[in-house]
Amino acid sequence: AQSVTQLGSHVSVSEGALVLLRCNYSSSVPPYLFWYVQYPNQGLQLLLKYTSAATLVKGINGFEAEFKKSETSFHLTKPSAHMSDAAEYFCAVIMNSGYSTLTFGKGTMLLVSP
């Protein structure tokens, strides 16, 4: 069985502040992990992925995430928030086998204030 937990349905930061969005997973085998971003009324855009290579993964728009096996975590960070980062962020996991269907967390809405 596998599941994804995103702590905090809403996170508020000021422009220029650090962004930290939390994701924990449970998986019986080493997972592949992803972060996606969704803007209102749009589909999901891939931010970054972890597929068992480097544990610190860099993505688009200045985001990065670190895979920590001991903590079963894959938190998303960005050093300095921009107004355009306001969106909903989803963490997702797939098993390292099978048809690679994604299991998503419930999402975290990032709010950025000026």
Next chain:
Amino acid sequence: DTGVSQNPRHKITKRGQNVTFRCDPISEHNRLYWYRQTLGQGPEFLTYFQNEAQLEKSRLLSDRFSAERPKGSFSTLEIQRTEQGDSAMYLCASRRKGQGSYEQYFGPGTRLTVT
């Protein structure tokens, strides 16, 4: 890549009617997924195609739902006798063939409202 496209973008229908959505994946992608996203939730897997073969279906896919991918290119998702609980965003994603290519690319979705 021209991206994954979905039509229509919005659909309003009355309870009991049938609806059909279309997904056109990225051209060289042989793998196609359908997901459903309800308000305040992450997307949930519905079904998976590899080429024209439907290889996996979620328990969420009741017998009122049917999906096809007749020539291994575009796919359709049909819902018969729609219910208010079917109101959701229906997302399509595609993935290229080959080992190590796990990224799924999503379309803009079709938002269904059942009145």
